[in-house]
Amino acid sequence: MKKSFLAASALISAIFLGSADATAADVKLYTLDCGDIHMKDLAIFAKDGEFNGRDNQAGDACFVVKHPKGTLLWDTGLPKAIKDLPEGMSVPGFHISLKKTIQDQLAEIGMSEKDIDYVSISHSHFDHAGNLNDFAGSKWIVHENEYAHMFSDAMRAQAQTFSAYDKMENAEKITFTGDHDVFGDGSVTILSMPGHTPGHTTLLVNLEKEGPVLLTGDLYHLTDSRKLRTVPTFNTNADDTLKSMDAFEAKAKELGARVVIQHEKKDTGALPKLPGYLD
Numbered sequence: 001m002k003k004s005f006l007a008a009s010a011l012i013s014a015i016f017l018g019s020a021d022a023t024a025a026d027v028k029l030y031t032l033d034c035g036d037i038h039m040k041d042l043a044i045f046a047k048d049g050e051f052n053g054r055d056n057q058a059g060d061a062c063f064v065v066k067h068p069k070g071t072l073l074w075d076t077g078l079p080k081a082i083k084d085l086p087e088g089m090s091v092p093g094f095h096i097s098l099k100k101t102i103q104d105q106l107a108e109i110g111m112s113e114k115d116i117d118y119v120s121i122s123h124s125h126f127d128h129a130g131n132l133n134d135f136a137g138s139k140w141i142v143h144e145n146e147y148a149h150m151f152s153d154a155m156r157a158q159a160q161t162f163s164a165y166d167k168m169e170n171a172e173k174i175t176f177t178g179d180h181d182v183f184g185d186g187s188v189t190i191l192s193m194p195g196h197t198p199g200h201t202t203l204l205v206n207l208e209k210e211g212p213v214l215l216t217g218d219l220y221h222l223t224d225s226r227k228l229r230t231v232p233t234f235n236t237n238a239d240d241t242l243k244s245m246d247a248f249e250a251k252a253k254e255l256g257a258r259v260v261i262q263h264e265k266k267d268t269g270a271l272p273k274l275p276g277y278l279d
Ligand SMILES: [Zn+2]
Pocket: 123, 125, 196, 218
């Protein structure tokens, strides 16, 4: 009797564990337009000269993942103050502009900042962390190495970048080093893929109808960077970048995932426009 009870409970846990790492029903992935970036000279995006003489019109996408257990904002885009500049803004090497704030776009799906339970950024560059302070009331899921980098003396000295996220020092934090399962059911996983920055990450979202979707962060900036495995000159570690590309491609192949390069307009433009979503 006892034996069959044990067998039955093993079977029950197998069923539950089995269903725990695939998809969660009712997970929705919304794509937000978090800015436009004219990369005036692509040379710095490939250390071996592959992009010399080219420029690129890039987008800058952010994402909202709505899950029955909470809502995650992935990346926060260019600083919202840029929206007030009708011509956008030129910074060395780039021209940046912004049509809508994250708050404008959350309103389009009936949400506000307060509905963002978790915020996470692929990495701390200004075009991803530009509005992080607006979400200091959310739980911040952050790779330990990125956190150490963001609050290093060197970054504190870079006032413009640092002021976009300085309030996060007091935010409620969930730190991790390897991969991080956001909702504990395998449906939304932050993958550690260092190299672009010390704690750079990508995001895997397993959707019921669409299947697995991988968001690249800045592991790749454009379709050709994936094809040619180019490493930007400003990455913190070239070897780690190549290892992360290997891990990413193995995962994409294993899962048959849809890959979305976050700065590639061809990829993000193919996703549903708000208030639409993938599920
Ligand atoms: Zn970057």
